[in-house]
Amino acid sequence: MRRLSIWRKTVSPPGNEPPWTELTYTLVVSNTGSGLATGVIVTDTVPANTTYVGTSLTINGSGGFTDLADGDIATVSDGLITIDLGALAPGESKTIGFRVIIN
Ligand SMILES: [Ca+2]
Secondary structure, three states, X not given: OEOOOOEEEEEEOOOOOOOOOEEEEXXXXXXXXXXXXXXXXXXXXXXXXXXEOOOOOEEOOEOOOOOOOOOOOEEEEOOXXXXXXXXXXXXXXXXXXXXXEEO
């Protein structure tokens, strides 16, 4: 298991929003090293005072993952998002998206 240290997280819309606003978080994970990164696991927590929108997870814009720990590459449980990206080639990036609603 390896966690890449270089990643970027953004949220849209930014700033303070009222309750019931839907926010989209975007994480960009990049292999900035010169070698193949294997066993890349990305974890992130659902922000405090928000509720994760079920099955909203996407990788490079594509969804189809379940939130359950059922053998696909994504699990969302108890506010923890875990994604098994597998291998990243040097210079390769993956963009992860998920949505939450402000409580
Ligand atoms: Ca799953």
